[in-house]
Amino acid sequence: MPKSPASLALAGGPPVRTQPFPSVSGPAGRTLGDEEVAAVTRVVRSGKLNSTVGTETAEFEQEFADYYGVPHAVASSSGTSAIHLAVAAVDPDPGDEIITTCLSDAGTVLPILAQNAIPVFADVDPLTGNLDPASVRARITARTKAIIVVHLFGIPAPVAELRQIADAHGVVLIEDCAQAYLTRCAPDGALAGTVGHIGCFSLQQSKHITAGDGGITITADNALARRARLFADKAWPRDTDERTHLFLGLNYRMTELQAAVARAQLGKLAGVVEDRRKSADALTAAIAPLPGLTAAPPDGTSYWQFPVFIDESLAGDNGHGYAEALVAEGIPASGGYIQRPLYLTPLFTELRTYGDSGFPLSMPTAPRYVAGLCPRAEELIIGGGLLVISWNERYTADDVADIAAALRKVHTAFTSR
Ligand SMILES: *Cc1c(COP(=O)(O)O)cnc(C)c1O
16 A cells, blocks of 8 residues: 555545535434424324324335336335335245346345345446446346346446346346436437336435335236235235235235335425435535546436546546545545455355255256356446545535545545656
């Protein structure tokens, strides 16, 4: 490790920034206000906190479906459950394969295992972190039932191409849009979540809009919608007189409290994304002159975070080094997004699934989950190719100027040593 120039806060110099930034973990960085307070009060006073007796969840579903211009939206308890609804709607046989990415929140892949299907990891594009269609194509087998694509950080994934691949092989394309509200996709600006067969969203605390936790699954397919809705409610067909259970479902219902808050938040979503894009554009312009640092492609990106792709040979250090130096300068940042590819967590390396069975990962057709499986993703996560700067709709021009100043300072120090 070369020595840091003394001017860096990392080496004891004065930091660029001492004031905290607005953060998604508190009121300064969330759009929670009087509307949400009124919504919660309305539900509590109604005495109807459960969606089977109240109307808020049904109304949220209708409003979300209308917002996205799709016929069906099914609310649930989390983003992970929204994806579980999608996988359960596809209804894989045990040992069927679902192709996805290792550069994501675990919520993308846990539902695959919960349905006893096998996650098959395809590699990513080094300048977006999103699934590479060529790698996906190479991993399709006769057992492939679905593809789950993530629009990482709100960067549009190549879903038009993935949809073609999915259709050509008769498999379902599921879009994980937990980080991608109002992301617009090539070639025609379609909303992320509407290009695949199913789109899944999260309302967890850190997302563009929040109800603490919560999820929603959208689709234009009547049969998929029906199965998803039943799965979230014990497969109990409440639209009939029968108290029966049509298949193995769970209780993933959203509460009326969540739904009422989510409705208020949905009204603010367009403004949140617009504000995030505006400040992100300013930082993108500011770092364009810095060799070795590449911002996300701005077209259609909705900036859940602000990723920077690092070429260490030009930038003087990797994403981990940059993150450490930026944090010392008072800028919220991290390297790699997650600490290891999902397939190198004990869940996969030690087959920690159901008891000691290892099922379904113990099936003879399952891949071996080892380092080297997805080299480009590993380079971003472990190798330092990715720097992630926390982003927020409440960032001011001064906040962005501080981040840009810190990036210039660190870049100058790292490239001149
Ligand atoms: C947050 C997130 C999830 C899981 O959502 P939860 O609401 O936390 O369960 C899944 N996928 C991605 C890409 C996410 O960012």
